Amino acid sequence: MSAPVCLITGTTSGIGRVTARRLAENGFEVVMACRHLPRAEALRDALIKETRNAKIHVVPCDLASLESVRECAINFKHNHPRLDLLVNNAGMLPGRPRLSDDGFELTLATNYLGPYLLTRLLLDSLVASQPARIVNVASNTHTLGKLDLNRPQRSGIFSGMRVYAQAKLAVVMATISLAERLASTTVTANCLHPGVVATNIIPDSRSLLKAAAKLVSPLMLDAERGAKTTLHVALAAELANVSGKYFNQHQRIIEPAALAGDRALREHLWSVSERMVGLG
Numbered sequence: 001m002s003a004p005v006c007l008i009t010g011t012t013s014g015i016g017r018v019t020a021r022r023l024a025e026n027g028f029e030v031v032m033a034c035r036h037l038p039r040a041e042a043l044r045d046a047l048i049k050e051t052r053n054a055k056i057h058v059v060p061c062d063l064a065s066l067e068s069v070r071e072c073a074i075n076f077k078h079n080h081p082r083l084d085l086l087v088n089n090a091g092m093l094p095g096r097p098r099l100s101d102d103g104f105e106l107t108l109a110t111n112y113l114g115p116y117l118l119t120r121l122l123l124d125s126l127v128a129s130q131p132a133r134i135v136n137v138a139s140n141t142h143t144l145g146k147l148d149l150n151r152p153q154r155s156g157i158f159s160g161m162r163v164y165a166q167a168k169l170a171v172v173m174a175t176i177s178l179a180e181r182l183a184s185t186t187v188t189a190n191c192l193h194p195g196v197v198a199t200n201i202i203p204d205s206r207s208l209l210k211a212a213a214k215l216v217s218p219l220m221l222d223a224e225r226g227a228k229t230t231l232h233v234a235l236a237a238e239l240a241n242v243s244g245k246y247f248n249q250h251q252r253i254i255e256p257a258a259l260a261g262d263r264a265l266r267e268h269l270w271s272v273s274e275r276m277v278g279l280g
């Protein structure tokens with residue numbers, strides 16, 4: 001039998017890097033969707049040596065660009081007839097307001113819209129390969145999120161944490177909506193909080209958040225432990241039929257924010273998201 005195929009975003013550092021290595025060690029053919037190709041290719045070469053799994057590939061993907069996401073999906077499908085596991089791991093927390101090339105608030109574009117489009121474009125591959133799993137890396141910060149889809153670009157004074165929380169709330173809500181839509185299949189969709197992990201998640205070295213994160217970094221999980229929940233949701237045999245759930249950093253299913261339980265809001269989010277990424 002051929003190896004199961006997994007596509008994972010954002011493997012050039014932190015939780016994604018460890019997750020990719022562990023999946024390769026577990027016998028997956030690993031496709032790493034990354035925006036910085038030289039860094040991703042160097043990592044691929046290192047992982048091939050470390051894991052002795054030669055089936056590790058890189059596909060270009062900038063999640064902040066809808067065009068790049070579309071090209072990534074086309075590229076992937078061209079080379080891989082099946083997809084058993086999709087891990088939407090990549091994310092960022094901004095220090096200052098910025099717009100994506102498509103004109104969306106960059107945090108929303110990177111953490112939510114790009115992964116939403118990628119997932120939608122790869123759904124047919126997942127369904128054709130079922131049983132299959134979708135694992136979305138969210139954050140417990142989503143509990144602070146408020147969905148302002150009419151004005152996702154800015155709401156009052158810019159706060160990186162506020163736009164990040166909104167994007168992660170959207171991830172949690174879309175995961176539940178996706179699980180509902182996939183109920184007649186054996187493709188599952190779950191999301192998780194990895195814990196507070198010492199990584200490069202705050203890219204702007206001048207931000208106050210970066211300084212605060214540095215101060216408390218000795219208390220944080222390392223990336224190895226930060227990847228535990230992603231790997232559990234991706235691999236645990238007992239989760240084969242578990243879908244639409246939110247896992248905490250101890251690999252337990254917990255209730256997400258109350259807003260995520262609002263079905264009408266979820267459906268509203270789904271149709272607004274479709275419009276934003278240009279899906280009919």
Ligand SMILES: NC(=O)c1ccc[n+]([C@@H]2O[C@H](COP(=O)([O-])OP(=O)(O)OC[C@H]3O[C@@H](n4cnc5c(N)ncnc54)[C@H](OP(=O)(O)O)[C@@H]3O)[C@@H](O)[C@H]2O)c1
Nearest residue numbers: 010012013014015062063064090091139196197199200201
């Ligand atoms: N660290 C935490 O405490 C924590 C807590 C809760 C949730 N999370 C979530 O965990 C996930 C992994 O983050 P991490 O902590 O491991 O951070 P990280 O070390 O900064 O890794 C983030 C990864 O995402 C990639 N990425 C960022 N923007 C991208 C884009 N536009 N297109 C493609 N890839 C992009 C980065 O690639 P580049 O190398 O190109 O920048 C990097 O590989 C994220 O979804 C994050 O929100 C983290």
